Amino acid sequence: MKPIDRLFCKSVREMSPYSPIEPPDQIARRLNLPEEQVIKLDANENPFGTAPEVLEALRNGRYYHIYPDPAQVHLRQAIAGYADCSPDMVVAGTGADELIDIACRLLLETGEKVISFAPTFSYYGHVVALNKGRFCSYPRESDFSISLEKARQIDLTGVKLVILCSPNNPTGNLLEEAVLDYFLDQDVVVLVDEAYYEFSQSSFLDKVKNRDNLLILRTFSKCFALAGLRVGYGIMSATLASGFMRIKPPFSVNVAAEIALETCLSNLPHFQKQVADIQQIRDWTQKELSGFQQLRVWPSQSNFILCQVLDIPAVTIYEKLQQKGILVRYFATDLLQSFIRISVGTQSQMAVFLDHLRQLIH
Numbered sequence: 001m002k003p004i005d006r007l008f009c010k011s012v013r014e015m016s017p018y019s020p021i022e023p024p025d026q027i028a029r030r031l032n033l034p035e036e037q038v039i040k041l042d043a044n045e046n047p048f049g050t051a052p053e054v055l056e057a058l059r060n061g062r063y064y065h066i067y068p069d070p071a072q073v074h075l076r077q078a079i080a081g082y083a084d085c086s087p088d089m090v091v092a093g094t095g096a097d098e099l100i101d102i103a104c105r106l107l108l109e110t111g112e113k114v115i116s117f118a119p120t121f122s123y124y125g126h127v128v129a130l131n132k133g134r135f136c137s138y139p140r141e142s143d144f145s146i147s148l149e150k151a152r153q154i155d156l157t158g159v160k161l162v163i164l165c166s167p168n169n170p171t172g173n174l175l176e177e178a179v180l181d182y183f184l185d186q187d188v189v190v191l192v193d194e195a196y197y198e199f200s201q202s203s204f205l206d207k208v209k210n211r212d213n214l215l216i217l218r219t220f221s222k223c224f225a226l227a228g229l230r231v232g233y234g235i236m237s238a239t240l241a242s243g244f245m246r247i248k249p250p251f252s253v254n255v256a257a258e259i260a261l262e263t264c265l266s267n268l269p270h271f272q273k274q275v276a277d278i279q280q281i282r283d284w285t286q287k288e289l290s291g292f293q294q295l296r297v298w299p300s301q302s303n304f305i306l307c308q309v310l311d312i313p314a315v316t317i318y319e320k321l322q323q324k325g326i327l328v329r330y331f332a333t334d335l336l337q338s339f340i341r342i343s344v345g346t347q348s349q350m351a352v353f354l355d356h357l358r359q360l361i362h
């Protein structure tokens with residue numbers, strides 16, 4: 001019998017699979033560790049867990065048996081209130097991930113190029129390939145900035161989409177405004193992924209009012225601790241938003257996620273306090289890490305820290321930490337193979353992480 005995967009699209013057969021992180025309970029089982037011992041610092045989630053107000057609101061939900069509103073009327077209003085824009089400029093999706101996919105589906109014809117700058121969030125390249133586009137990734141400078149001079153030299157003939165990320169995952173630095181302005185002046189849609197906006201408090205949202213080719217993406221997975229419920233949103237011109245609304249799956253944001261999102265937005269001080277705590281723990285951890293001679297620590301405007309490991313293979317540190325139940329992110333790519341990325345956890349989680357790292361390195 002011929003294997004059935006010969007019927008898969010050529011683009012799918014040829015693409016390498018996306019390598020997401022392994023769930024902590026499965027890692028615990030594989031390593032024979034109690035699940036409570038696992039410290040999850042690998043996906044930039046909110047380490048304080050779901051807000052009690054959200055759990056309570058979910059318990060009181062009455063309409064889980066009814067489909068969600070495909071027009072997202074309440075959802076778009078709530079997000080527009082938070083982002084200070086008009087609801088017709090908002091589209092919500094099953095995480096920012098879905099909105100990246102919708103942007104590609106809306107814009108790309110087979111073989112069309114998408115521009116981005118490496119290292120960055122690896123899902124972009126995956127989704128572009130899935131949508132039969134060509135992902136063209138240009139290298140960042142040694143400090144991970146994007147050179148305006150080099151950006152100007154990129155041939156944009158036939159390019160419809162440029163993907164930028166601010167703060168950039170995994171490097172933690174902000175996008176240079178001059179680079180964004182340069183691309184906005186071209187005949188392309190510019191997607192700026194601000195998944196970590198709440199930690200940097202730096203945004204290009206103001207530009208959406210005057211630029212109908214700017215698409216800002218954000219998520220409730222990080223600061224708002226809803227990664228498991230999957231909800232993100234885009235802010236863009238009403239014209240671009242109407243294109244998104246035309247093609248998005250009708251019921252992609254579920255009723256529970258909608259309740260959770262609206263509850264988060266009614267409890268902003270709870271999250272503002274957590275962001276302040278995370279920033280303080282991040283700065284403390286960064287200082288501690290800077291004391292290690294074998295590490296080069298990169299400044300971060302986000303809730304994760306990128307470290308280059310000198311003299312020892314980064315993958316060894318990653319594996320040895322994992323054996324102790326401490327999960328950090330390692331990327332087996334040419335550009336990042338000597339790095340690990342550590343999400344900022346609670347103060348006590350970071351203290352345990354640093355203790356183990358000290359034992360491993362010294």
Ligand SMILES: Cc1ncc(COP(=O)(O)O)c(C=O)c1O
Binds near residue numbers: 043232
């Ligand atoms: C830069 C960036 N964009 C988007 C996402 C995906 O967000 P969501 O959980 O909303 O799909 C992530 C998740 O790690 C991310 O780091």
